[in-house]
Amino acid sequence: MNTTAAPTRTATACAHCGDDCPDEPIRLSAKPGLSFCCQGCKAVYELLDANNLCQYYAFGEERPGQKIKPVELPGRFDYLDADSVQAQLLSFRSPELARLTLHLPQMHCASCIYLLEHLYQLDAGVTEARVNFLRKEISLGYRPAETSLKAVVTLLASLGYEPQITLAELGAQPHRGSRRLYYQLGLAGFCFGNVMLLAFPDYLSFTDELAHEFGRFFGYLSLLLALPVLLYAAQGFYRSAWAGLRQRYINLDFPISLGLTSLFAVSSYEVLTQHGPGYFDSFTGLVFFMLIGQWVQQRTYDALRFDRDFTSYFPVAVTLLTADGEKSVSVKELRVGQRIRVRNQEVIPADAMLMRGSGQIDYSFVTGESVPVAKVAGEVVYAGGRQVGEAVELEVVREVSQGYLTQLWNNPAFHKAEKQTLETYANKVGRYFVAATLLIAAGAILYWYPRDEQMMWRAFTSVLVIACPCALSLATPFALGSALTVFGRHRFFLKNAAVAETLGRATTIVFDKTGTLTDVRRSAVEYCGPVLTEREQQAVAAVVAQSTHPLSLRLLQELPASTLSVTDFVEVPGQGLRGVVGGVLVKVGSAAFVGADADLVTAETSAAPAQGLNLGQSIEQSAGEPETNATAADTTDNLQSRVYLSLAGDLHGCYFFRNVYRQELGPVLADLGRRYRLAVLSGDNDSEQDRLRELFGPEAELRFRQTPQQKLDYVAALKARGETVVMVGDGLNDAGALQQADAGIALTDTLTNFSPACDAILDAGSFGRLGSFLRFTQDCLQVVLATFVLSFVYNGLGLGLAVQGRFTPIVSAILMPISSLSVMVFATLLVRYAAYRRQL
Amino acid sequence: MEIIFALITISLCVAVLFLLAFVWAVRSNQYDDTYTPAVRMLFDDPQEEKPAP
Incomplete structure (x- = not known):
């Protein structure tokens, strides 16, 4: 077995996109100093140059252009x-x-x-x-x-900026983020500032005269200013509390609403009966600080979408073939039996039978497998694949919504409302908080009733007022909000702060295999057969250089640079390449195409009927199949495709392309295995079992031949057993499981690319840190708990004063901002420190 | 000291003006995109080659 070494090359970078140029770069006659990698990039440069837009190349990155992919076909738009x-x-x-x-x-x-x-x-x-x-x-x-x-x-x-026009985006207006919070923040801040100024005379003893003279005026004015805060700015807390109550559930917003209401009521009563100045400064301040907490928590990643379903990926329209010629129709109108045409780089919108042309279906969005699957006429092609190569004609066999993949979305997991009754620490604590507050308030009444009736009311209302768990409600947003920032820095993007809490409580981690555990970009190429001479290798390189098929590109990287010229080049899509180099016929491609002899091909043909029985399987196992007696025993895996080579008509050998596991996988799994139950759900067959067993350890559950529905069911079963499940997947076939899991993490190589609906998006480059991320979320939960303790200290202090009836507006005005601010700072600093310790 | 009533009323009115300015800023999309305008201001109008300094 001979592994060809990657040749070293010195290539000039394309002036437009920065990619390596071919050995003979394309040059511009007007500016010979610039070289381009392809005609597309050159065309864009010329267009910009002609329109005096070359400033484009002067900003930011050195060569900002997009590599122009040759997908331009008439009729595409x-x-x-x-x-x-x-x-x-x-x-x-x-x-x-x-x-x-x-x-x-x-x-x-x-x-x-x-x-x-x-x-x-x-x-x-x-x-x-x-x-x-x-x-x-x-x-x-x-x-x-x-x-x-x-x-x-x-x-x-x-220009290289092809808009993403998909079903889901149709009719979507330019979505604006919620502005309500900005208005609420602005209003609360305004009122807080002014009420505080008006309350100032009450704080100081030498302004007694002033307070006496203007107390009433200031009181009414404060009441007036506090009213919009109650009615508009604090709306969110009341709504949330009410939504919780309707589900017979007490969340943290309930005691907050209770506290705010009593604060406002007591203050209004005091002002209107001229008993005192009220707590309006505390009231507006509380709302303002808590809104800040919401704002911090609501950090969103605008460019990322966490709610995508298949419609975000499917095309808007499809070319329908009718008796009168081609017609563009909406995908939703597709009916069984209709004929459609799918061109190069277009997505197949519905399960369909291939009628004409040879399909090269790239299912990377569905399974994570990057090597296209060859399909011939008569085979069923599943929706979600992208055709690469010539245009093909298909006959729809199932409507879009009934497809193998799209059916997943009919599962109830996709229809459950946003988890309103999320059992966060804050909500749990909130419930005890309510009970404790009411007990203490009742205790205060019982204590003071025989002694001093006036004092009784004072103590009772004071307890309700101080009970507003403002500091408590700030702990989670600030701790988890800064955790989101830390994660974002490492390209791990969480949908919201609640996801961080769920991750921190995870007990089981379930992985998808292809595309998640394997690295699709890094396939190992092995050559099997008689050793090729340098000259022969160059001949092969010259032929594959003519093709843009992913396997050709990968093979080209392994072969020495070649300047040989190719004549009679033919690329048969789905089959292979043929060309004459220096008088020798070079054929590269599938066994049948190359004419591989029987004993090498048997395994190939016997494996073929198995394909198509199971989408996951047929897709994940690409062209090349199980074992041939000619290969060594250690290649017993299905993570491979093979390309046969014949020179001058004789079968010469075979290249294996094996997907390899991610480099960081070993350490990550060793780390996670100690703390979590692990499981693998693979759509593939079990030939990788031994290697996975070795990686995952004896306790992990390994399941093979899983359909998307089975993946979902498995996760649901785990949850039913009381596990907190984190699912890590990458393709549409994991979408169900990602949705069903408590936290679904979508792994992606390109962040802006499609990723299925999930709770978090992880850049594949940061996969190695997954263990640290999860540890860090646990740290954050501890920070939240520590902050709870701190806020309890403040609440306890306040309560102590309240039951004695010594909780005056001035105490409130001091205690409230100090507790809020210290909780904010404490939570943020502790999370930063935890991140530093975890080296994040 | 009656002047205080007038002064406070006036100062509140001024403050309300600022609040309205904030609302206007939010309404005119200024808080929707906090990145692009910072880059946009760097773009020069098309011009001839600058003379060497």
């Missing part, structure tokens, strides 16, 4: 001319002006903003273009008389 599609996409439409917002996931630097906002220089019909970088959106206005939606989108695509 034809559906955008359809009236029904336009009606859904455009937010405003008149004969003079049309407006819409598009999502451009490729946007990545200042240069992108520059280019996109100067779109009007490239298309005079565009009137305005505004980028929202954080959301990776562009708001466009154009004159329909001068240009069309299709022209604008085609222009964007030709």
Whole structure:
């Protein structure tokens, strides 16, 4: 067995996209200093140069361009001319002006903003273009008389910024984040500041005269200012408490609402009966601080979406073949029996039978497997795959919503409302808090009733007032909010702070295999057969260099650089490549294509009928199959594809492409295995069992041949046993399990790419830190608990004063901000320290 | 000291103006995107080669 060494190459970087240029770079005749990797990049440069937009190359990154992929095909954006599609996409439409917002996931630097906002220089019909970088959106206005939606989108695509127009995004307005919180914060801050100024005379003894003279005026004014805080700014707490109560559940917002209400009522009573100045400064301050807590917690990642289902991935329209020719129809209108055409790089929208053409279906979004699966006419192709290569004709066998994959979304797991009754520490503590408060209040009444009736009311209301667990409610947002920041720095993005708490309580971690445990970008290439001479290797390199198939590209990296010329080159999609180099016919491809002899091929053909029985299986096992007697025993895995090679008509050998496990997998699993129950759910067959067993240890549960539905059921069964389940997956076939799990983590190599609905998105590069992340979430829970203790100290102090009837407005005015601020600082600092200790 | 009534009323009115300015800022999308405007201001209008300093 001979593993070819990766040759070292010195290549110039493309002036547009920064990729390596071929050995003979494409040059611009006007500027010979610049070299380009492909015609596409050169074309973009010329276009920008001609329009005086070369500033594009002067911002931010050195070579900001997007590699231009050769996917341009006529008719690709034809559906955008359809009236029904336009009606859904455009937010405003008149004969003079049309407006819409598009999502451009490729946007990545200042240069992108520059280019996109100067779109009007490239298309005079565009009137305005505004980028929202954080959301990776562009708001466009154009004159329909001068240009069309299709022209604008085609222009964007030709620049390398192809908009993501999917079913889910249809009709979606440019979504604005909730502004309510900003208004509430602004209002509460305004009222807090002013009420505090008005309350100032009460704090100081030498202003007694002032207080006496203006006390009433100041009191009424404070009441007036506190009213909007109660009615508008504090709305969220009341709503949340009410929602909890309706589900017969007491959350932390209940004691908060109780406290706020009594605070306001007592203050109003005091002011109106002129008993005293009231606690309006404390009241407005509490609301203000708690809103800050909400704001901190609500840190969102605008560019990431955690709620995607298959519709975010499926195309809007599909080319329907009718008796009168091609027609663009909405995917939702597809019916069984209709014929559709799917072009290069288009997604197959429904389960369908391949009728004409040879399919190369890239299921990387579904399973994580990056090598396309070859399909021939007569085979059923499942929805979600992306066709690579020639256009194919398909006959729909199941409607979109009934597909093998889309059926998953009919599961109740996808319809449950946002977990309202989330059992967080804060809510649990809140419940005891209510009980304790009411007990103490009752105790105060019992104690004071025989002694002093006036004092009794005072103590009773004071207890209710101090019971507002403001500091308590700030602990979780600030601790977990800063944890989110720490995670974000390491490219682990959580949907919200509650996810951090769930992760901290996890007991079981379930992994998907392909794409999650294996690294799709790093396949090991092994060559099996008679050793190739340098010259032969170069000949193979010359042939595969002609193709853009992922396996060809990978093989090319392994082979020495070649300058040999190829004649009679033919690429048979799904089969292989053929070319003549120096008079020798070189064939690279599947066994049948190359003409591999019988004993090598037997395993191939016998494995073939098994394919298609089970989507997960057939997809995850790509072209090459189990064991051939010619190969060594240690290649008994299915993580491999193989490419056969023949020279001058004789079978020469075979390249194995084996997906390898992530480098960090060993240490991560060793770390996690000590603390959690582990499990693997694989759609693949069990040939990897021994290796996985070794990695995961004897206790882990390994399940193979799992359909997406079975994965979901398995997670549901674990949960029923009382486990807190974290699911780590990557593809649409894990979507059900991710949704069902207490916390679903989607692993992705490219953050802006599609990832299924989940609670957290983890960049594959940070996979090695998974153990630290989980430890850190446990630390954060301890920080939350420690902060609870601190806030209890304040509450206890306040209560002590309250039952004695010594809780005056001035005590409240001092205690309240001190407790809030110290809790904020304490929680934040402790989390930072925990992160430092975990080296995050 | 009656002037205090007038002064406080006036100062409150001024404060309300600031509150309204804040509301206006939120309404006009200024809090929706806190990144892009900072980059946008760096873009020059198209111009000829700058002379060497």
